[in-house]
Amino acid sequence: MDDYLAVNRLNWDERAPAHAESPDYGFDRFVADPAHLSTVVRFDQPLLGDVAGLRGLHLQCHIGTDTLSLARLGATMTGLDLSPASLEQARRLAREAGPDVDYVEADVYSAPQALGGRTFELVYTGIGALCWLPDIERWADVVDALLEPGGRLFLREGHPMMWAVDDGHTDVLALGYSYFETPEPWDEDEPGTYVATDVEFEHNRAISWNHGLGETMTALLSRGFEVTGFVEHRSVPWDALPGRMVKGELDEWSLVEHADRLPLTYTLQARKGR
Template identity: 55%
Template sequence: MDERAAVDLNLAGWDERAVAHAAPGTGYRLEDYVEDRAKISDVVRFDVPRLGDVAGLRGVHLQCHLGTDTLSLARLGARMTGVDFSPAALEQAGALAARAGAEVDYHRADVSDGAAVLAAVGAGRYDLVYTGVGALCWLPRAADWARLVADLLAPGGRLHVRDAHPALLALDTDRADGELVLAHPWFERAEPTVWDEPGSYVETDHAFTHTRSAEWNHGLGELVTAVLDAGLQVTGLTEHRSVPWKAVDHMVELPPADGAGEWALPGDAADRVPLSFTLQARKPAQP
């Protein structure tokens, strides 16, 4: 499958899922953000100890989907912009921000096409580029993404990304015996891995028409090297034993004190494989 066909395939799927994900009663629970003007998403709450104070920062959230994390960063005091390639997702994100009384501007752009993003939101403006969980697997090349991040950042600005670990994405997560077996590509390849799955990662009664998707894994070394090659300085790299969804059937949900909405492998298995990571970097300040 060529890259353009893969991106078009994913766009059709995300347009359909955005509407289903925004429906009342799904895992996103958008109504909670409207009723509680202090609510912060579990994903952003997990990030806060490493993210630090974002008050007053100009931030851009790449691949923002419904904007719950974008809104959460705005509630922490950042002046936020959201970017996504799905018009349906941006419609839902904009509606959520309006209902929740938040000033967030949204732009449609394909993050795999840096020129389109730069035309939409402007180069060299941002103090913070934020990428949340479940984003990098939709991008064909880590190097293109890292160059885009560097272009978007103002001198002294920083990158914060937490995502699924490539080790998790390489696992066979459907095994009934609980064994941890590498069954899918760990390293980046030109050819995507194509999946055909009828449902979604949130509870919904919607019967999806677009069930196929195309994904690319990126090794942790590939991501770090891409960031360094783009001229950024790595300031932190943490591997986590948890991930914010039940990625494997025998995972256990952690108590809120350990991270609301986080799931981990049980017992000794928790120390056998990293499930997510946080990568932080900074653009050098101009002399």
């Protein structure tokens, strides 16, 4: 396998400016309205609760709209991402819209070293993040290292059942990919991106993995975490299965037919032991 970090960094670096200019991320709304929050964080709020005063870290923060939203809810936020182009956009948004956010460039597995041993009261991992990591056990080690005793993990992620569906079929829900983590990644070359843009990209290769729910939970439990919440959702914040979905509230997409047959995302919360 090629260096997955280099391949994926090229992919995200090229897409970051287009994402920042897309109406789907809504940079202009953040600048115009100091109370505006990303649709992702607004979806998370009922389960997220009050984060005011917490020292928070957003892993794989991309262009920072969710990170800034958490800061607007009163958390003192740090964002971490492997893409310098993404962080350039995130820093621009923080300058123009506020409040301040500390951004650090690093991949997830290098986060403890890049952050100089700092620990946090909240680690937040946004949606569409874990799939870029080859080893969920190493991810759990990182979360354990970054949280202070009693600290809290908040994770909303694409459901491994959704990732396993072959999106090339529009008439049936067919499983075309592994539900479980495998040594071999999904190595795909696909043009375009998940937001509205007219930009044509050159770097279209992406390398990703799936992680089963049991694998993710067990990785946390085996490190002494207490799972404090788990909810499966019937919606996802992008058109994940084209031709079979409809957009609803908070720009969340759900299946047009038989929405109860497939979980699309999940929210997992856990607390580190004291």
